[in-house]
Amino acid sequence: MVSILSCIVIGLASQQARIARAQDVITSDDYFYGQSPPVYPSPNGTGLGNWADAYIKARNFVSQLTLEEKVNLTGGVSETSTSCSGSIAAIPRLNFPGMCLSDAGNGVRSTDFVSGWPSGLSVGASWNRDLAHARAAGMTSEFRRKGVNIALGPVVGPLGRVAMGGRNWEVGFSNDPYLCGALAYETVVGMQSTGVTASVKHYIANEQETNRNPEASVGAVSSNVDDKTMHELYLWPFQDAILAGAGNIMCSYNRLNNSHGCANSKSLNGILKTELGFQGFVVSDWGAQHAGVATAQAGLDMVMPRGSAFWGNNLTLAVKNGSLSETRVDDMTTRRIIAMWYQFGQDDAFPEPGVGMPSELSSPHEVVIGTNSSYKRVLFDGAVEGHVLLKNKDNALPLKTPRIVSLFGYSAKAPDRYTTDENIGNEALAPEDISIMETKSNIISQYASNGTIISGGGSGANQFPYMSSPFEALSQRAYEDGSFLYWDFHSSNPTVNAQSDACIVDGNVYATEGQDRPGLHDDFTDGLILNVASVCANTIVVFQNAGVRLVDQFIDHPNVTALIFGHVPGQDSGRALISILYGDSNPSGKLPYSVPKNESDYAGLDTPDQPEGIFVKFPQSNFSEGVYIDYRALDAKNITPRYEFGFGLSYTTFSFSDIKTTLSNSSTAAYPTQPIAVGGQKDLWDILATVTATVTNIGEITGAEVAQLYVGIPGGPARQLRGFEKATIQPGASVTVSFSLTRRDLSTWDVVAQKWLLQRGTYEIHVGSSSRNLPLTTTLQL
Template identity: 40%
Template sequence: MTLMRGVLLAALPLALAQVNPPGTPFPNSTYPNSTDPLTDSGAQSGETSPPSYPSPWGEGLGDWEAAYAQAHAFVSQLTLLEKVNLTTGVGWEGEKCVGNNGAIPRLGFKSLCMQDSPLGVRDTDFVSAFPAGVTIAATWDRQLFYQRGYDMGSEHRDKGVDVQLGPVVGPIGRSPEGGRNWEGFSPDPVLSGIAVAQTVKGIQAAGIMSCTKHYIGYEQEHFRQGGPTISDSISSNIDDVTMHELYLWPFADAVRAGTASVMCSYNQINNSYACQNSWTQNYLLKNELGFQGFVMTDWSGQHSGVSSALAGLDMTMPGDIGFDSGTSFWGPNLTIAVLNGTIPQWRLDDMCVRIVAAWYYVDREANQVENAPNFSSWTEDTFGYLHYYASEDYTQINYHVDVRGDHAANIRTQAAKGTVLLKNNGALPLTGKEKLTGVFGSDASENQYGPNGCSDRGCDNGTLAMGWGSGTANFPYLVTPLEAIKAEVLSNGKSIESVIDDYAYAQQNALARRISDVAGACIVFVNADAGEGYIIVDDNEGDRNNLTLWHNGDDLIRNVTSFCNNTIVVMHTVGPVLVDAWYENENVTAIIWAAIPGQESGNAITDILYGKVNPGGKNVFTWGASRGAYGTDLLYEPNNGAGAPQEDFAEGIFIDYRHFDRVGETPIYEFGFGLSYTTFAYSNLQVQTHSAPAYTPTTGQTGSAPVLGSVSNNTADYLLPDDITPLVAYIYPYLNSTSLAASSGDPQYGINYTFPAGAYDSSPQPFLAAGSKVAPGGNQALYDILFTVTATVTNTGGVAGDEVPQLYLSLGGPNDAKVVLRNFDRITIAAGASGTFTADITRRDLSNWDTDAQDW
């Protein structure tokens, strides 16, 4: 399979290998591979994570130093109530964004606007619908990753958003049917890591905060929030090696890139909820990776008050326990917890510092717009209620600001460059001179209800340019393949006909026969959709039920190919589908994966079909011959009675191509594969060795936890002021009684509660060996460049084109994959010319995780 990828495989000097010095075993480790992490991996059912306290306080590492100084000065001025306001959402539909925290009017600090999505500004008008994450990943182009991030960030900024809820690297795509895989990039951690880092940098260069999500192990929609007979969310059981070498890897890249925020996920990890898991939040994210920003819940992802605070949570969204319930784990309960000492003041101070530092880090002060936010998530009417659920303060709420700029041209380029040519028997590019062109399938045409006619894109009508769920945006328009191809054909004075009913077999056959008789071209459009679990489409509860094409796409292809000897198949899909029934059919002359392209869908695919853009996209996942070929599947049925479903990631790091290699499964189309209208040759492979200091585990201690300002113990100071009339279901920080017990409403107040003693330790704490006291991202020696690989790439064909050289390494350990991707680049090369591929290899690229030593 490696050779079939048509990419670069470099061999490195054996002397590179370094063995880390022995360390202290991880305390309370329950991992099955804890005795020998290099010969065993994969989680077991009932897996648990070791506790880790206290929650690390941010120290302004690296380029966060100035932002932390500003944040300390700001937070030192705040009262307890103002600090609670910063950390707690005001409730669903309480303000204009999908999430808002409380404001601090006394200091002119407005409520922060948190808004989806990872492909555009959700729930408003005059915004762009960008290609999905899986599409931009298929470009394998760092510059396009950054450009898309910057353009999206600019649109969020100009709508008055403070935090863009994206990008996504969880799910990473453990199983191909995962409903939200398309929001992320790829099941390969290096490709996802580079893509997320460049996206974060682009978003934040535009002057808003990014929120990298969903942290961590969130790999399916089924049971993400329990089920009809199950109260607890699914537990993703992940061993320590797999966590570090696969799932945590791209989050580390996002942290190193400076992501302002990380969103904790709905699921449990090793039977502890993600938003109160002290191991994943305190130990891995804030300690080992040195994350300096704030941890935010997914919407209703909080399941406790004190426990989640001590375990590292910094902000709860949207603030209420149930949407519009008026109740909150934090809000007044956080006020009570600080006053009675169950949450130390320094922990609340750290929450606030992290939030405010992130604000300063991206320079939000200099990137404000008028009337921010200048839209409402709840209606597109110009006038309405400022507080939608409470129906209070009727005013102008939408200003209909057009923030798209020149992004359409970038979107068209991104979608075209993310298109993958899988098969071509000389049928492409089309000349435009074909006497008769036929377009088949509903995926080529309009949704009969309009491109935004299904809420959050929750249907599969017409061409698929976006999956469904909260990871969506409204289309400002959607160019369909049919209208774009029609325009191209008519510009050449030729004929075009279409049959867009997927089940109009007689009409399909008649048109296909006529086209074949005149040596024309039949273009068949098919799709497969997926999305978030709160929407069910054709009995698919977010996750796909199978890997087949929707709308009986296989039958559509079979019918057309039965009569047309020049059938070009174009697939818009959220991930791999089964093509085994027809991909070798001699009448299928070309196959294109057009991914999830966004608003310029038709223009982008027409650019490819007619050779205006030479395809250079490469697969970001493997196309298997059967559903079982992938080795992993989703959990569709409960497996733990009424308890939390248990999903054991027993395959360890072996997902996608790593699994195919491990078991000798031959794919139909390999990860990293993609054809061009030209050809390339490789030569002159060179490996240069660099001198770098030996890896040194981090040592030393942090400073003490800072305490900023003081807290009054007079409970009367925390009652609702007489001049405030509370809004219905709005979350305030105020108490309703001077008695903390009475205000809590908890009949068990003050008894039967125990919390980890270490959670209250504010003294200096030791740095982890794999951590850093210099900059975020973990031990900085991991990023030392040890080798540089170069090769000459020559365009041996007749047209200019893009090639994507890919560097794979074989680490060689008994529990390692056959090869792993470690670097890549996209190079444009003129016909007959050559370019140089250059790829650095870092120490991290060559390291394994040692659970006993808790170090690389």
């Protein structure tokens, strides 16, 4: 019999061999990959930038606390009067009311009288910075009214490496780090403008739900990422969020290079708190702490949800017996947790924590209205701009007062009921979470057969005030136009009225936290589409999709005239869809990911990694593709997607012309030289070049175009997004769009110098309407 020790030795040797092979593929970087180097001690916050006053106030506050009171600030408490996801206890003698932390993905969770906002994926499809900012401000205005100090979002990890990822709908907007980071920046600024703190999550490389948490026989999956890939891909949007002033970072469930995310001293102490100058505090994901003193030393500042077996009295004891310095506890509280409270003005006229978060919605309770009518237009515009028109054969859309419209598909109607599901949480869930779970054994369908979805499932979903379904909105339009409407929500091969002017088939793509998707298409919905198209010459396909959806089984059918990806648009879903179908709104959304032709185009990145062989107890996920995910990978392998990243049609047409580049007077030294500020070295954000181009609406109606800038950095991917501008343009008019390129935008990460390197050479510059439609090309010489 082989001994356990021998198995471990063999396993480690095999692991090192796999890591070595992966390194040969991606980089010569041996700084770390599969192992996480130690970085100690945890650096103290210093009050960089505009945090200085908050730190002064926090030091004065914490100087009055006992050790036990300090420790109490670092861990959640059991709290039964509110439905806050987590709570920090009050300190009445110092008039500290405590804190409420609450989920967050598309609105305040576990309460009433709040809105169901467009989810992160819809925001990404809008490619609209202003809309991202307005959505964030509107959403957190509701959090504030409900007494939530910290909104547990936005999500910028997962980035979308795994196409079947269960939380890709909730995420930071896009598979591309630049687009994700730009919208995360606006989201953080918008959220915190209301005094509510943004909790940017899940830090870091949390790219699959499968084995994200340790179980009885299987540990948490280890995301093994080299240093270059970490900085150029997965860290990028977190860095933008920190630059925006984010007050909180949530560490993730997965392991990073075989160290748990909430105990990884390299990522927390070394990167987050040192390299990026982060001044706020780090909170664990719920139940993601797996050690005591070690996590404190590694940079964790607060543990959630409650009653940590590792901290509490044990943390007090650790200080008293010398295992942990009180200076570290002071940094958790003085320099980080309480400083955050002051930084966002939560000491001044902020609502009582959890005041609008009753623990039992079914019982009589005092109602606190969270909804803000001034943001109704933002809710609607967010839903509209998150729709992407992908096919429009012979101008099938917009519809023009059709006589007969036929509507098919399970996703056209509202779900039948609210319910609860123990796999997601014992609470009244939004209708989109109904009837998705086929059993109570964590097996999910690829689609929600019970009705339309306006978000995915899990902690990102909330209980919205109403739902506008496609059927209800279409019924209203038929009434106004005097059209005749047929419908069938259940049949796989419905009877189709041959005189229909248009046949709309509405399906969906469901995804939920805790489980990755079982596939990227389903035969039932594809068969339904083909059955309708075999009879109806004008078949319009719509998906409410919580992730990428393959379409090649039906897209080339001659009677499939139009395709729309509606994503997960929130409570105004139906109204937004009908507005687009009938031309009241001109579609302007663009894909925030690529749509390949089949699963094999993903080269293994469609499915989550599973434990195998000797690693069944220590599952490894080697990110051996490096930075080559999504369009970068397709470009590198010369694979033509069905619809490329950044693609989306309009009811009008645009042209591009007159590209120009201008170099600034900023230093072009190889490495940044200025000191660390919040977000990294200050001169990373120096503008080194500006690119301008002209966009003209050559069509007949007003529309919005997203002009996109891609850069070919020497030695890197052929094209990387480095700018975008969305402009609404009248027919016949032109606008000049301008893109500012910073030092970071034009740099690569040097793993030896541990700095961003600005290379000498020729940079290819491309401008156009998608990653593969780039009519304007020039060069930039550095």
